[in-house]
Amino acid sequence: MRLVNESAWGARVLGCPSCGERGVTVEGDSDRTSDEGGGTYVGWTEERAWPETYRVVVRGVESVCPVIDPEPGEADGEIGTRDIIYVVDKTGTCVAGPASMDDI
Numbered sequence: 001m002r003l004v005n006e007s008a009w010g011a012r013v014l015g016c017p018s019c020g021e022r023g024v025t026v027e028g029d030s031d032r033t034s035d036e037g038g039g040t041y042v043g044w045t046e047e048r049a050w051p052e053t054y055r056v057v058v059r060g061v062e063s064v065c066p067v068i069d070p071e072p073g074e075a076d077g078e079i080g081t082r083d084i085i086y087v088v089d090k091t092g093t094c095v096a097g098p099a100s101m102d103d104i
Contacts, residue, residue: 001046003065003086004097004104005029006039007058011088015054016044023057026088039088039104046084058092065094 005011008030014023027040046052051067065086085097085104098104 001084001086002041002043002097002101003054003056003088003094004039004041004101005088007088007090007092009058009092011092011094012057013042013054014057015052017046017048018044028058054086054094056086056088056092056094058088061092063093066096068096 001016003011003013003026005026005028007028009028011026011028012023013019013026016024018024024042026042029039050070053067054065056063056065068084068086070084083099083101085099085101087095087097087104089095
C-alpha cells in the first residue's frame with residue numbers, strides 16, 4: 001500500500017496498521033509546481049482481510065479512500081499481489097492512484 005500526497009498541505013492518514021490512533025502525517029509540498037509529478041508518500045504492508053478503509057484528513061476535511069481491487073479475480077477477503085496506490089490530489093481528497101508508482 002502506498003499513499004502519495006500531491007497536495008500542498010500535510011495529509012493525516014488514518015486506518016492503516018502502522019498509523020496508530022492519531023494517524024500518520026504525509027507532508028505536503030507548497031513549492032511544487034502543478035506540472036511536477038510525484039509527491040511525498042508513505043507505504044505499508046496490509047495483511048488484514050480485504051477490503052480495508054483508509055481515511056485522510058487535509059486541513060480539517062476528511063475523505064475516505066475508495067476501495068481498489070488488489071487483483072481482479074481474487075476471492076473475497078484475500079489480498080492480491082499488486083501494489084495499491086492512493087493519491088491525495090491537489091484539492092486534498094483521497095482518490096485511486098495508478099497501478100504503478102512509475103505513473104505518478
